[in-house]
Amino acid sequence: MPIYLFWGDDDFAMQQAVAELRDRTLDAAWSSFNYDKIPPEQADGVIQALNQAMTPPFGMGQRLVWLVETTICQRCSEELFAELERSLPVIPTETVLLLTSTNKPDGRIKSTKLLQKHAEIREFASIPPWKTELLEQRVKQTAQQIGLKLSPKAIELLAEAVGNDTRLLHTELEKLKIFAGEGKHAIAEDTVTALVTATTQNSLQLATAIRQGETGRAIALVTDLFNRNEPALRIVATLVGQFRMWLWVKLMVESGERDDRKIAEAAEIANPKRIYFLQQDVKSISLAALRQSLPVLLELEMGLKQGADERIWMQSKVIELCHLFQAISPAPVRTGRR
Structure with a gap:
């Protein structure tokens, strides 16, 4: 699917997903020709994004058009909706159109319903700090992704220390990974206590x-x-x-x-x-x-x-x-x- 909608207030996690999508889409040698990042202050940003999305990519790889902090899932005029309705179904497979927003899409409006039909929607909302099970689950999953083993108590302490700060979690896990080196044993709670900052300041x-x-x-x-x-x-x-x-x-x-x-x-x-x-x-x-x-x-x-x-x-x-x-x-x- 060439259309994506990323939304949520977890900026770090979203930026990681954007970078992964960009690396997967663009050929490094042709990225300067095939990458368009359209800022929110541009008045005709949505129209420009749709026009660019219809433009075939140059050279190798695909084209990526990124519409940053769009508000079309909160408010959308009839004229703009008509453009979306006309363009989204025919965006070429050589183009990836990415829309990002901090705010949750309003499922009641027509533009959101249209994107639900044609786009892959991913949520990057921060986990509420009091939902400790979800925070611990995220610590465990992120540690597994980078090949780091943590004891159950270490997972609990790390979740308590970083809360829902995804950026801080990655920083602390990378620190622990460097400390672990080539060791195959799980990181224990005393190591987290010694190396992770502000374990009681939350x-x-x-x-x-x-x-x-x-x-x-x-x-x-x-x-x-x-x-x-x-x-x-x-x-x-x-x-x-x-x-x-x-x-x-x-x-x-x-x-x-x-x-x-x-x-x-x-x-x-x-x-x-x-x-x-x-x-x-x-x-x-x-x-x-x-x-x-x-x-x-x-x-x-x-x-x-x-x-x-x-x-x-x-x-x-x-x-x-x-x-x-x-x-x-x-x-x-x-x-x-x-």
């Missing part, structure tokens, strides 16, 4: 510190995250996801539910085996504290979106959350008379 660790009411540690983690240029809204998104998950687990357990699969389904957790560990997380905290944490996180998000000083506002709300979990202790468990 948003999930911040969520744990807040849950445990450790104000000093939480503020230190906020400082570390900002020093690493972690976007404030991304930190908040991770906290919301984690506290929402803890709240669902606590709600289900206190309602008397004992089926791990049903609890996992309600909390949107892929692996029911995680429920035991999440139950241990929320065992010593009250349902009231978890319920009250979400409005505070909403205030934090709204303040950031309205232009509050990110560092000061984040620190103040993190302190408020820590005090919340210090102040509200779980109700004592009632036991029946023997």
